[in-house]
Amino acid sequence: MATFKRIVLASRPKGEVVPENFRLEDVPVPALKDGEILIRNHYLSLDPYMRMRMEDVKSYAAPQPIGETMIGGTVGEVIESKNPKFTVGDKVQGMLGWSEMGVSDGVMLRKLDTTHIPLSAYLGAVGMPGMTAWYGLTQIMQPKEGETIVVSAASGAVGSVVGQLAKLRGCRAVGIAGGKEKCDYVVNELGFDACIDYKAGNLPADLAKATPNGIDAVFENVGGEGFDACLARMNPFGRIALCGLIAGYDGQPMPINNVRAFLTMRLTMRGFIVSEHMELWPQGLRELGTLVAAGRLKFRESIADGLASAPDAFIGLLKGRNFGKQLVKLA
Amino acid sequence: MATFKRIVLASRPKGEVVPENFRLEDVPVPALKDGEILIRNHYLSLDPYMRMRMEDVKSYAAPQPIGETMIGGTVGEVIESKNPKFTVGDKVQGMLGWSEMGVSDGVMLRKLDTTHIPLSAYLGAVGMPGMTAWYGLTQIMQPKEGETIVVSAASGAVGSVVGQLAKLRGCRAVGIAGGKEKCDYVVNELGFDACIDYKAGNLPADLAKATPNGIDAVFENVGGEGFDACLARMNPFGRIALCGLIAGYDGQPMPINNVRAFLTMRLTMRGFIVSEHMELWPQGLRELGTLVAAGRLKFRESIADGLASAPDAFIGLLKGRNFGKQLVKLA
Numbered sequence: 001m002a003t004f005k006r007i008v009l010a011s012r013p014k015g016e017v018v019p020e021n022f023r024l025e026d027v028p029v030p031a032l033k034d035g036e037i038l039i040r041n042h043y044l045s046l047d048p049y050m051r052m053r054m055e056d057v058k059s060y061a062a063p064q065p066i067g068e069t070m071i072g073g074t075v076g077e078v079i080e081s082k083n084p085k086f087t088v089g090d091k092v093q094g095m096l097g098w099s100e101m102g103v104s105d106g107v108m109l110r111k112l113d114t115t116h117i118p119l120s121a122y123l124g125a126v127g128m129p130g131m132t133a134w135y136g137l138t139q140i141m142q143p144k145e146g147e148t149i150v151v152s153a154a155s156g157a158v159g160s161v162v163g164q165l166a167k168l169r170g171c172r173a174v175g176i177a178g179g180k181e182k183c184d185y186v187v188n189e190l191g192f193d194a195c196i197d198y199k200a201g202n203l204p205a206d207l208a209k210a211t212p213n214g215i216d217a218v219f220e221n222v223g224g225e226g227f228d229a230c231l232a233r234m235n236p237f238g239r240i241a242l243c244g245l246i247a248g249y250d251g252q253p254m255p256i257n258n259v260r261a262f263l264t265m266r267l268t269m270r271g272f273i274v275s276e277h278m279e280l281w282p283q284g285l286r287e288l289g290t291l292v293a294a295g296r297l298k299f300r301e302s303i304a305d306g307l308a309s310a311p312d313a314f315i316g317l318l319k320g321r322n323f324g325k326q327l328v329k330l331a
Numbered sequence: 332m333a334t335f336k337r338i339v340l341a342s343r344p345k346g347e348v349v350p351e352n353f354r355l356e357d358v359p360v361p362a363l364k365d366g367e368i369l370i371r372n373h374y375l376s377l378d379p380y381m382r383m384r385m386e387d388v389k390s391y392a393a394p395q396p397i398g399e400t401m402i403g404g405t406v407g408e409v410i411e412s413k414n415p416k417f418t419v420g421d422k423v424q425g426m427l428g429w430s431e432m433g434v435s436d437g438v439m440l441r442k443l444d445t446t447h448i449p450l451s452a453y454l455g456a457v458g459m460p461g462m463t464a465w466y467g468l469t470q471i472m473q474p475k476e477g478e479t480i481v482v483s484a485a486s487g488a489v490g491s492v493v494g495q496l497a498k499l500r501g502c503r504a505v506g507i508a509g510g511k512e513k514c515d516y517v518v519n520e521l522g523f524d525a526c527i528d529y530k531a532g533n534l535p536a537d538l539a540k541a542t543p544n545g546i547d548a549v550f551e552n553v554g555g556e557g558f559d560a561c562l563a564r565m566n567p568f569g570r571i572a573l574c575g576l577i578a579g580y581d582g583q584p585m586p587i588n589n590v591r592a593f594l595t596m597r598l599t600m601r602g603f604i605v606s607e608h609m610e611l612w613p614q615g616l617r618e619l620g621t622l623v624a625a626g627r628l629k630f631r632e633s634i635a636d637g638l639a640s641a642p643d644a645f646i647g648l649l650k651g652r653n654f655g656k657q658l659v660k661l662a
Contacts, residue, residue: 052595057595223590242593242594243594244594245590245591245594248590248591253588254590255586255587255588255590256586256587256590257584257586259554259576259579259585259586259587260576260579262573262600262601262602263573263574263575263576263602264383264388264602265602266601266602266603266604266607267600267601267602268599268600268601268602269593269599269600269601270593270597270598270599270600271593271594271595271596271597271598271599272597273597276597
């Protein structure tokens, strides 16, 4: 019997995620029913949101069930189809999880055109991370030309797009990232105006230097001290798109200390989940796809090899060891 | 030479405000120039925002200068006029400060109709506090019928209006206040559905009981633990109007610990200053004035007697010793 490999959640993390929270399994390739499609996944996307799904707490989504395939976005190729809308060889994007293969009824499966855009980009700049950046920037931060925006985790899949889109809109874009190599990349390759290395230990002073006119909008992926440093530099009526709090995903206390800034500067902060705003995806993906195809929106990928490497790659992502979009190559 | 009394800022507070931060002075009644009006103030409004003005920090307004009349809203009567738009005997509202008299050029002076609305109400429910409540509720919280709203400092000049306006819009209104007497007033007189006494020491459990369907919108005047307790009960897409942080005005650390709720529940929080939205005042004051005149919007006043009592009354306000709108009767 033909089988494929998948990774299930074995246990919920207590603090930091460890490899033992996952289990690699062999499962039989299922027979398709009418309307179904069998997909071989080429790439799996690893994203910080998965950390929150591993917990059993009140959140925007049901927790990842124990013993089931870990949730995750995938791109791949149709290898068998009993659905008239899909043909063997079609490149598709879906949510087939940490798995070498998957079955879909076609409803949430998107056909991809890889003529000008590489397949893996549909998990990054032209996929959910890109849309997350696009949504936060255009719908929440709404920066005007000449304004200063700051984005944390600036070299990552989301942050890198936020800053580049802001530059295209005539803003001053300042990133925060960990380490000189990432910061150099953010400035020299992505074209940000400045990038602050939070590991250098001078975040508030470095941020002040990089934002001489204050900060008009923040895209926050991390939380904690870096976020408080941004709050202290906000201009009146500043906007904050709260996308992630990766600094606190293991349960570390991560308060906002500078609450007064919200009042004195009349700030607006909004937490958001991009998948709740599907009506805007066509518009956003059109912009992102056009920019990537034209080489005007750059991205970088960290690619782990083989499904078995996914847990370590995911743990590395949570610790900031990745550089750019974290993917797992499956086929 | 005729004189009147005023209170100036003598020094900036270090931590808690003390009486020595103020100085009572006698000053000569000035001769009017063309276009000016002399007003005898009947009531001075004491408001928490004054505490922030006493500090010399970056904020939405210039700090209160040392040695000058403390800022403050007043209502009174024209006693001399060299301005054709104002006549002796006119009742007026202005920002003439902690002072028995004041001179105005008429620009920021509002003539008042006291036929159906008592003069002092123009410093409360039909003045800046009422507008603050109206703005936060209608523009930021935007509650729908059947939703649950929570307001802290619920028996105060602002909070009492927030809850009553929410009830008129078909919401469940829950207050937070200090002490049984205030809570009884909030429920029995103002008509809130429930009021939690934070001094009773069971805030999170009491709040859970009072908000069985969670919280859809919060009007926050206080900050600190009560605010975190609200955040833990928020429903998806909840809105927070951040109006004040009285718990931290003396420099106490007052973090938001439950930052994650903003993300998981996709909350929106906005700090605001009602005086920056003057274009909405006519609409808001029309609703507030109509309700007060009809007896459908209730309020309560704590009235200190004489200008010399203002510093103690203000310190009491910051400690929550007032009950309802804190005024000082001047004439």
